Amino acid sequence: MDYRQFRAFVAVFEERNITAAAQRLRLSQPALSGSIRLLEEALGTALFVRKARGVDVTDDARALYPQLRRMVAEADDLAQRFRKRDERERLTIGVEEDVARSTVQYLAATARACVPGVQLHLLAQCDGDARLASEELRCEDELFLPLLSERYVLALPAQALLPDNAAAAPQDTATDWIVCPTHASHQRLMPIYGSRSDSPAALASNFSLALDLVAAGVGRAIVPESLAQAMPGVQTQPLEVELKRRIGLCYNVQALGNGALARLRDGVVAI
Structure with missing residues (x-):
């Protein structure tokens, strides 16, 4: 062997x-x-x-x-x-869909502070020494280090705003929903969609695509606040029922053999 x-x-x-x-x-x-x-x-x-x-x-x-x-x-x-001193430590982080750029930028800045000279490698997929993802996507054998807790909001086209301070009620069946039925969060959002979820205005595989549809005036969607705030042509309203998600680092204990990841884990502070 x-x-x-x-x-x-x-x-x-x-x-x-x-x-x-x-x-x-x-x-x-x-x-x-x-x-x-x-x-x-x-x-x-x-x-x-x-x-x-x-x-x-x-x-x-x-x-x-x-x-x-x-x-x-x-x-x-x-x-x-025993490598040359000028060789950088590498840290590879997979970034899952529907993580806001502001969160990615925060993690990158934190990694540079915790591991001076680190060579970051970001992957738009489920791979790497750790993954930046929502807690819902944590694998069974992974630990989760939370970085951000954010609420879900109602996203709607800028030209179709609800009245000021209006909340999206769960019983509102007049909404043309854009839903993400294959997304890990779908079951949590079903009570808010109501009966209209059986015949939505459109379907998307992730929140980012759902927001593209919202901005195009196709309908309305329930999405994480950080993603909605970064999308032009979209406005938000609070939900009557508060729902939140947590974004953080998913990693295996064994991956801490990478010293760069271990120092990031010890030095990171939640937003």
């Missing part, structure tokens, strides 16, 4: 996909599969169950993952210590 096999195992375990793991390690799929096979032979047990799409992990793999993830992190950290 060697370090390359351990890295291959960790990548496949976390990606649940041979192709994605090979791309992450910049290896060919045959080379990655070969490393996994050699590790399974050395251990005398199957670690993954190959399927048509991706892989499933075995109980032995679940038991092995924390140990090998720690060993890989320690080896990587050891290698970093």
